[in-house]
Amino acid sequence: MISALVASDFATPHVDYHALAPEIVLGVGICLLIVLDLFLAESRKWLVSTVAGLILLGAVLPVVTLGVIGSDVRSMFDGRYVIDNFSLVLKALFLLSGYVVVLMSSRDTEERTPYQGEYYTLLLTSIMGMVMMASARDLVSVFVALEFLSIPAYMLAAWRKRDSKSNEAGMKYFLLGVFASAVMLYGMSLLYGVTGSTRLVDIGQAVTGTDHLVGVQVLGIVFVIVGFAFKVSAVPFHTWAPDVYQGAPTPITAFLSVASKAAGFVALSLLVFLAFPAAKSVYEPFLWVLAAVTITVGNLLALKQKNIVRMLAYSSVSQGGFILMPLAVAGTGDARTSLRAVVVYLIIYAATNLGAFAVVMAVSRKTHSGEIASYGGLFNYAPGLAAVMTLFLASLAGIPPFGGWYAKFGAFKAVLEARTGAAYTLAVIAAVNTVVSAAYYITLMREMWMKPAPDGDESPVRVPRNLVAALVITGVATLAFGVLPGFSGYGAITGLAGAFGR
């Protein structure tokens, strides 16, 4: 076996091409896209977005075949790059949300920017980073994947060159992101220094070996978590999110709030389950506080927003808190339940939030406004859009039979599974917060259903076909996850390879 190899005498690593196929398809696709962009006439640039979409779908194919054929774990590079059910589900999630973002982008960029080739190249590169993140099982590969996905995202946030808000968004995102990376890297270096390995599993074993954690270990763990807390915009490290979300082009905002956030959570889960399983006395209280504060503060700030994107930004901060909840009890509770809760939350949240942003884009084509008040009368002149938006908002609020309830259910169940006073308290805090969050989701519903159109303009909204496709995909997914959550495939996740004592 590979693990038997000693590091000193070099042997050509075994490469499992089937396992790497999604990454290979993406990599080749990205190159193809750049070349294609060079040779396309300006009038035919729309082809780029179609091809980008096809590349993403093409990359899903091997994920499916891997899922169908191999039930075993495929491990490469001495267990530093692993394809198991966990990573397959998440790869599919990243690729498909990427596809929806492409659908949302194509019309948008067509109208606003000539740089189609660059846009999609960067988007695909970022997705590539995420796909890698799902398989990374080593501090270095985690870090590389993270930068891979972040750096194109910084540029995409600043895509509207002549819009000062977009520039601000890019700049803010970049500076804070780099700062977070620096903190994280420092934490990683400490961990490496203490444990002598960059492999997550080794770190996990080394941390177990000590009877009590030494100060440096604690520092390393906290720094790494803080770094990722920036990525997932947990309070108090969330301050960049609303400005960036508001300034960035809407498809990119959707992308950041869903895919990029999910990647952060994937990394966080890897660390918690693989690298710190024995350090629960450190990360559990820390994540507990982060989760409670994130849910509460995110909600309270969302309540007073007047702009829909900012509202959704704070809402996504608060939703992030819910995803942190299972991680905060990962050691005391049932680890498998916690891991599943995180994954299923990510999946459902992705479908729902992407859908909500797609509606925002559709509506803004008519109203040219991001104010919540501009949604007045939507039910009268665009009942379909109002209905799907209601679906997404209800899902975010966690009302059955839309997906969100199941996501929240999973989070609650994971937390209660720990059966400690702290866990019960966290569950009650979260339960009360669902009500607070319902208040702002309902504000928007009220605007759409019960208020007249602010300017009296009741002409129907023309929704371009690609947006309709995005809405159908996300809407059907959101409903399906709510009615038959068992089919989402996450049930196949029996654990992280290497975690849970296996």
Add this chain to the structure above:
Amino acid sequence: MDVLRDQNWLLSLGTFLPLAGVVIMLFIPKRDEESAKLVALVTAIATVAVGAYTLVKFDYGQSAKLQFFTSHDWIRPIRATYTLGLDGISLPLYFLSMVITLLVIIYSWDHIPSPGNAKAFLMLMLVLQTGMAGTFVAQDLILFFVFFEVVLLPMYFMIGVWGGEQRQYASLKFFLYTMFGSALMLVSFIALFIVTKGNTAEGGSFAFSWFQAHGPEIAKTTAIWIFAGMFVGFAVKVPMFPFHTWLPDAHTQAPTQGSVILAAILLKLGTYGFVRIAIPFLPQAAVKWAPAIAVLACIGIIYGALGCLAQTDMKRLIAFSSVAHMGFVMLGIATLTPLGVNAAVFGMVAHGLITGMLFFLAGSVKERYHTLEIRRLSGMLKQIPRLGWILGFCAMASLGLPGLAGFWGEFPAIISSWNPAQALVGDGKLDLFRVLTVVAALGTVLAAGYLLWLYQRTAFGEPNPEFTSHGSGAHSLSAAANHGDDHGSDLHDVNTYEWIAWTPLLIAIVVFGVYPQLMFKVIDPAVTNLMRVFGK
């Protein structure tokens, strides 16, 4: 538990048939209101037909058992199942929900509230129907939760879009209160699951039968806390004092149809939850909570009655009377005796029939007079005698006149509180319950007071000149008189659609009043079966 699995598709059909109507209606253009109404009507009739078939096929000799039982895997990773079943407690409520929806749709034929859009209105109504019926037949906690919540959004929109002047405030209040309750309820459901499944990572189940078997085993302190969460969830829905404040606003602002459904069915989801879930699953906690529930119920009875006396708006008065009536239901439940719970289930149905009817009447009065201010209404018996008489009939039924349905909900509830369950007597709570018996009995007097006073002020005397043909308000009303018979005024009496919608309810009120055994014999075996845990 024994179950009968014959015709196990029947409940699924009855529950989801309305959704089929919704899907068809999606393809009807918004302008074609007639087709939308027709599809909704046909769907509702078909649903009631399925319900009637269920009534016929129900084995009344074994009404303690779950019948038409079906069970499938639903969400395997969390052990939730798709389990439906119907026993004597569910049957009346299940069928009532179908009938009420049909009647409301008939009533809607010429009463689509402003701002119109019959298609959306009726679609929401049918979705509501699925949620209501599903709640009464679900035999799995997660499935129950989902159905319980499905009613939330349609009702919110019904109040918020088609409601009165303060509709946005009222609908928001309704939504947030209910949401708060159900969030805590969900947490306690999960906690119950985790506690009962023991320390194994796998195992356990969300099916009701599992909790019936294993709920009574859990430690008392834990059970009391879990009960607390369920209590909040169900008590908001009932609503019990002090969680009732959403109800007067929601009822007053909701369109007639919304009020009827809210009063007739939605409130029962809460009481049904107590009877079906909270009390049988956590009997040891129920014994501890019962005195508190009984006290709150009695506060509700008196407070609701006093609230009624202070109202100037007819619809708001009826809404407050709901608080009082649901107090009787909760008092019956809190005794933990078969008699009390029988009374409670009967009271749910009776309240559904009577108060549903009263809200229909309030809607029709509003439509004719364009006001519900009691001060301005008078002489209804002279002006629109049939409507006036029906109002009188319903007021009598509501105050618990023997011989009408309302009596059989209240009277046995009061009686049962004199002799609560053995477990409560053992806890030294007998004196408390006997005091409450007196308080509740006093409540019936107050009920007679406010209802008769309401009737006297609105129906007796001379018609208010502002609503007679010589009065100033006549012109705006004359249009409405076109399709009604004229009685020397511009106000039309009960019209055809109203007759069709109301007659079944009126007949049911009399039938169940004269022959309550008809329902008691269906409910009783099931209730006795659930209440076995409390001894006598």
